[in-house]
Amino acid sequence: MTDRYQTFTRTPLGQTLVKNLGLPDPVPLQRWTEGSRVIDGSVVFGAIGETEAGKAIQALLRDIGASFSTATEGVASSQIRPKALVFDATGALSTADLTSLQRFFSPVIRQLAPAGRVIVVGRTPELATSTEQHIAQRALEGFTRSLGKEVKRGATVNLVYVAPDAHEQLDSTLRFFLSPKSAYVDGQVARVGTGPLVGNDPERPLAGKVALVTGAARGIGAAIADTLARDGATILGVDVAQNADPLRKVMTRLGGSELLLDVTAVDAAQRIAAHAQEQYAGLDIVVHNAGITRDKRLANMRTDTWDAVLDVNLRAPERITSHLVEAGTIRAGGSIIGVASIAGIAGNNGQTNYATSKAGVIGLVQALAPKLAEKQIRINAVAPGFIETEMTAKVPFTIREVGRRINSLQQGGLPIDVAETIAWFADPASAGVTGNVIRVCGQSMLGA
Ligand code: NAD
Numbered sequence: 001m002t003d004r005y006q007t008f009t010r011t012p013l014g015q016t017l018v019k020n021l022g023l024p025d026p027v028p029l030q031r032w033t034e035g036s037r038v039i040d041g042s043v044v045f046g047a048i049g050e051t052e053a054g055k056a057i058q059a060l061l062r063d064i065g066a067s068f069s070t071a072t073e074g075v076a077s078s079q080i081r082p083k084a085l086v087f088d089a090t091g092a093l094s095t096a097d098l099t100s101l102q103r104f105f106s107p108v109i110r111q112l113a114p115a116g117r118v119i120v121v122g123r124t125p126e127l128a129t130s131t132e133q134h135i136a137q138r139a140l141e142g143f144t145r146s147l148g149k150e151v152k153r154g155a156t157v158n159l160v161y162v163a164p165d166a167h168e169q170l171d172s173t174l175r176f177f178l179s180p181k182s183a184y185v186d187g188q189v190a191r192v193g194t195g196p197l198v199g200n201d202p203e204r205p206l207a208g209k210v211a212l213v214t215g216a217a218r219g220i221g222a223a224i225a226d227t228l229a230r231d232g233a234t235i236l237g238v239d240v241a242q243n244a245d246p247l248r249k250v251m252t253r254l255g256g257s258e259l260l261l262d263v264t265a266v267d268a269a270q271r272i273a274a275h276a277q278e279q280y281a282g283l284d285i286v287v288h289n290a291g292i293t294r295d296k297r298l299a300n301m302r303t304d305t306w307d308a309v310l311d312v313n314l315r316a317p318e319r320i321t322s323h324l325v326e327a328g329t330i331r332a333g334g335s336i337i338g339v340a341s342i343a344g345i346a347g348n349n350g351q352t353n354y355a356t357s358k359a360g361v362i363g364l365v366q367a368l369a370p371k372l373a374e375k376q377i378r379i380n381a382v383a384p385g386f387i388e389t390e391m392t393a394k395v396p397f398t399i400r401e402v403g404r405r406i407n408s409l410q411q412g413g414l415p416i417d418v419a420e421t422i423a424w425f426a427d428p429a430s431a432g433v434t435g436n437v438i439r440v441c442g443q444s445m446l447g448a
Contacts, residue, residue, distance in 0.1 A: 003388070003404060006411055026404075026411035027154045029183040030115040032420065038179045041083025041113055043068035046104040048091035053121055056167040057088055060174055071104065082108065084117040084178055089140055090162065092122070094132035101143055109151070116155040119177050120144050121170070124161040124191060137161070141189055148187035148443045149408050156186040156409075156443075163193040169432030175202060176424040184417035186408050187443030195431030196376075198333070205427040207232030210280040212272060214263050214316075215290030217243035219389040220339070222250050223415030224287055227423050229254040233285060236276060238263065263290050263316035269323030282329050285426045286336045288317035288361070293391065295350040306353045313357035318364055321379075330377055335426045338365055338381035339418070342439055345383060346447025358383070362437050369435030378434035380425040385441025386412040409442035 006026045008014040018025045043066045047054045061068045066084075087104055091097070101120075112118070120140055128134035140159055148157035158177050162170055169192050176182050177190070201207065211228045215221035216237030225235045235256030239247040244260055251258040259275050261268050276283045291313045294305045317338055324330050343351050344358025365381045372379055386392060386403040392412070395403065404412045418440045424430060 003411055005401070005404075024405050024410040025152075026409065027114065029154045029409065029411070030180045031183050031414070031416060032180040036180055038064040038175050039066050039084055039117070042066070042080060043084040043086060044082045044108060045070045045086050045088070046100075047088035048097050048100045051088055051091045053090040053123075053162055053167040053170065054088040056170050057086055057121060057174065060171055061086070064175070064178075071108070081111050081113040082116070083113045084119065085109070085112060086119045086121070086174075086178075088121050089137075090121055090123040092133070092136040092140075093130070095136050095139065097136055098139055098143075101140075105147070109147070112151060112155055114153040114155070115180070115183070116151070116153075117178050117182075118144075118147060118151065118155065118157040119174065120157075120159045121174075122159060122161050124163045124193075127163050144189070145187045145443075145448070154183070154409060156182065158182070158185065158187070159189045161189065161191045163191075163432070166192055166194045166432050168197055169193070169195055172202075172205075172424060172427045172429040173433060176420075181420035181424070184409065184413035184442050185421060185438060185440055187448070188438050190433070190438060191436055193432045193434065198428040198431050200427070200429055202429075204232035205429060206285070206423070209233045209284040209426075209428070210236065210276065210282070211285035211287065211426065212236045212238065212276065212283050213287045213289055214238045216250055216258075217247040219391065220384070220387060220415040220418050221289040222246075223419040224289055224422050225250055225254060225256065227416065227419035228285065228287075228426060229256065231423050231427075233426070234280065236272075236279070236283070238272065238290070263320065264311040268316065269320040272320060273324055273327045273329045276329050282331045283324065284331055284334050286321070286324060286330060286334070287339070287422055287426075288320070288337070289339045290316070291339060293351065293354050295354065297350050298352045301353065309353040310357050310360075313354070314360040314364070317361060321364070321368070325372065325375065325377065332376040333428055333431075334377045335428075335430075336368075336372070336377065336379040337422050337425050338362075338379070340381045340383040340437060342383050342385045342441050342444055342446050345439070346444075348446075365435060365437060373434060378425070378431070380434060380436045380438070382418055382421045382425075383437055383439045383441070384413065384418050385439060385444040385446070387418060387440070388412045388414055406446065407442035407444040411442065413440055413442060
């Protein structure tokens with residue numbers, strides 16, 4: 001799907017009009033390609049005091065070979081443009097400490113390179129040891145979300161809350177947010193908790209793992225299959241019989257196996273479990289991506305239209321998850337990922353059925369995260385915003401154009417953006433990441 005407006009803004013005439021009329025300027029985002037480094041440029045690190053999280057962040061920056069300097073009050077404007085600004089705010093014990101944010105960022109924020117990254121690391125507010133600390137840490141959300149709206153040229157701003165004693169779990173999450181893999185993830189809050197330390201190869205983090213991807217024949221599902229396979233996983237792709245040809249193409253390309261079934265069929269969970277057991281002796285990753293829309297205002301909604309959407313988007317993931325967990329198909333260390341939508345957060349005219357199903361997916365994550373932790377299985381969800389696929393190509397032109405522009409990056413995302421976020425969740429090194437719902441929406445204004 002081409003964004004003709006974005007293409008036009010890259011022409012000399014387009015740039016003149018953008019500048020003179022103050023029109024949206026959706027710069028092409030930098031995405032990960034073979035050989036990309038985690039961060040291509042220098043990093044400026046700041047902190048409120050010396051903390052365990054700060055030490056872990058600096059160790060990671062060394063590990064990825066980033067050239068970084070430390071500063072408490074930003075860097076002088078004559079210095080080179082940093083590609084990332086990373087601020088450790090875990091040391092903020094009261095609101096008095098919040099001035100450090102302004103002191104660090106104000107002098108340097110204008111210097112941030114195109115497609116730059118800003119990451120603030122805080123302490124999980126609910127786990128604070130005092131009321132003052134809880135308030136100060138919670139305040140970081142307002143800071144990062146506002147700064148996300150101020151930075152330009154494809155830069156993103158995200159907040160990572162780390163639980164006490166979980167600083168060693170920060171690696172995979174910081175790598176994701178620093179790298180081009182998070183190009184369309186902006187204004188988000190990720191939470192990292194404790195978990196077993198898993199040392200794997202960041203180039204092939206899913207080597208030896210088996211991933212089920214539903215709706216893998218096209219769109220976002222095909223991108224998820226490609227990306228998880230790129231990271232080393234063997235893919236079991238599921239889609240409906242009508243999509244047998246495209247599904248076979250994807251699975252042949254990736255050397256995976258396919259299973260033609262409707263996820264709403266009464267025996268869908270049993271068939272998936274049997275196939276996974278027979279072919280791979282189980283599963284490590286389950287991505288509930290298959291989804292449909294049947295838009296109608298509620299006054300005109302028929303029961304079958306309502307149920308069709310709830311069945312595919314919510315009841316099927318609920319039933320399949322429950323069966324795969326009970327049957328022991330998902331191995332310890334496994335990761336389940338739901339695909340929600342910002343419609344499930346913000347609501348959307350004509351989508352009561354869809355938004356109910358997608359808010360339910362968020363409920364599934366929140367309800368199951370603590371229970372599955374006992375079995376060492378994690379569950380998270382992505383909530384995509386406007387992603388360029390066949391689904392959104394069918395949206396009427398004006399609504400489509402608005403959907404593309406009303407976010408901080410002023411453009412739609414690509415299926416790969418959703419897939420990269422899922423790959424971060426799936427990574428065994430993200431052992432401390434569970435119960436998260438991360439929007440892949442370029443910081444859409446909807447439901448923000
Ligand atoms: P798509 O329509 O292009 O692809 C969906 C795939 O799921 C298709 O291959 C389809 O055959 C399969 N599928 C549908 N019903 C199925 C069933 N009953 N059993 C098995 N497979 C089934 O959609 P997409 O845009 O790639 O969306 C993928 C997911 O992302 C969906 O859950 C969707 O709700 C969600 N999402 C998409 C967007 C977006 O902007 N495209 C935004 C938010 C959320």
